[in-house]
Amino acid sequence: MGKRLKDCTAIITGGSRGQGAAEARRFVEEGAFVVIADVLDSEGQALAQELGDSATFQHLDVTDEDNWAATIGRLTDEGRAIDVLVNNAGILLFDRLTRSSREDFERVMEVNCTGVFLGMQAVADEMKKQQSGSIVNISSVAGLQGVGFQFSYSVSKWAVRGMTKSAAHELARDNIRVNSVHPGLIETAMLDQFPDNLQPKVESFVPMRRSAEAAEVAELVLWLASKESSYCTGAEFVVDGGLSIG
């Protein structure tokens, strides 16, 4: 076992599968205690069981303030510090400005944007008491450029990028770092949502001509979570095989 997150407690939202699960596995390898926080109960519980004493599952809908309070309350009752929050939970939608509904737009904003806001707010007080913390917000390449066929998603991921910078500004004096990560095409269930006509083509848009495994994103998130990135805050970290080069 490595020691890059020794004695750290990390909450990973959307940790039951995909990138969040890869981060949970990697964090545990490096000595962290991980709270897998998700609405997918059975997958999250199975992963926590696989990871043993170094992980636990917590039902958390990121849009629900009471769920956040219960998650933080459980950790403080157990005497744990909250060292790391990875705001990774997210949903994807294929829509267009002229063909989206208010309900669809608001649902995407609620999970991808309000969920990140509530998460940062929920951990900020504890991290201030500790005078340390690292928050990693998972945005996307869609938060670096406009995406006509993912209108609501792109808006939400730009908001994550903006929230990251404003929160980083506010929290820097308390030694709490906040950074955003911008993945490209990552092999998770989310990629399966691409329409059939785009599936064979998607990798040809990537200069490196391939999608990535979730574990490749986890390496970057681990570095941002750890003290190795101690002077980085309010910054954007791209992991996309060159997709956003233009």
Ligand SMILES: NC(=O)c1ccc[n+]([C@@H]2O[C@H](COP(=O)([O-])OP(=O)(O)OC[C@H]3O[C@@H](n4cnc5c(N)ncnc54)[C@H](O)[C@@H]3O)[C@@H](O)[C@H]2O)c1
């Ligand atoms: N896969 C990609 O190509 C890609 C690219 C760029 C960014 N991202 C972002 O990476 C993050 C992780 O996605 P992934 O690729 O692992 O996809 P995924 O669909 O496998 O994982 C998303 C996770 O978020 C959880 N989730 C959804 N709504 C939730 C809610 N309200 N509360 C709590 N958890 C909720 C899901 O249950 C799931 O476990 C997302 O924010 C996504 O937008 C993905």
